[in-house]
């Protein structure tokens with residue numbers, strides 16, 4: 001039975017989409033091996049089945065709860081995950097497999113991480129210099145100061161060291177670094193964390209500037225509202241899985257999120273009445289059978305508890321993992 005009308009793109013349109021593809025992640029998993037109680041070995045299934053596609057000049061938000069494995073996801077894509085973790089799955093960058101060797105070459109050049117922690121800068125080097133070292137061309141102090149102005153930083157910040165800057169300023173310096181670099185893909189981990197309402201909007205505007213520069217931006221966040229403001233596509237992450245990828249256009253046209261977990265997140269927003277559900281995620285030590293959201297889902301049936309739903313494609317880059325979505 002067809003739940004959705006598939007968008008039938010022409011061959012030419014499909015080729016254009018494929019050529020514009022920046023990063024493709026399929027079936028990504030990350031498992032941590034650690035010692036549990038009494039020196040027993042324990043496995044944490046932090047990422048179980050993650051999928052994502054991002055094109056040049058596109059912002060994709062990955063939305064998930066705190067502690068759900070979002071930062072580890074960024075690390076897994078970059079190949080900087082902890083030593084006690086095993087990563088499996090397929091990652092392609094510009095339609096070619098991202099091998100370990102290629103990753104090393106691209107990391108920090110083509111692919112740049114904006115870290116969640118604001119203490120990631122060199123504590124002893126002037127911030128301006130740290131931005132300047134990322135510029136391949138036009139690497140003059142003046143050019144850096146111009147970028148500082150673009151992101152709302154005083155040009156005098158050039159000569160300061162990181163400890164003289166507030167958390168909000170550091171987040172702006174990170175954006176300046178991304179703008180100064182020639183990176184095509186920026187992975188921003190919780191860029192709005194700890195900012196007040198006004199500064200969040202300013203940060204989202206700056207993320208749009210990166211997009212205008214034709215960069216692809218993956219914004220990792222727990223803030224659905226921020227994601228909805230800035231992203232072209234939203235990937236919802238639950239229990240280590242992509243449960244939904246939705247195009248902003250669908251939401252703009254008045255369409256709803258399709259997965260019950262995403263709907264629950266949406267209903268919990270202040271403007272939608274703060275409707276809470278028990279959204280405790282399955283523990284990472286649990287081996288899941290059935291749908292990861294079945295225990296919390298108001299629509300769950302017997303089938304959901306025993307059979308794992310696959311990601312259904314709705315169009316070339318929208319998908320949902322639910323037997324009953326849209327019904």
Ligand SMILES: Nc1ncnc2c1ncn2[C@@H]1O[C@H](COP(=O)(O)OP(=O)(O)OP(=O)(O)O)[C@@H](O)[C@H]1O
Nearest residue numbers: 032034046065066067068069070071072073082222
């Ligand atoms: N090196 C590690 N060894 C063992 N467990 C780890 C390691 N790194 C992270 N974890 C655990 O994996 C889970 C996911 O961590 P991660 O930092 O990716 O979550 P997150 O979604 O980014 O959280 P936050 O919203 O706090 O940023 C957490 O429960 C964390 O304690």
Ligand code: NI
Nearest residue numbers: 070071116190
């Ligand atoms: Ni994190």
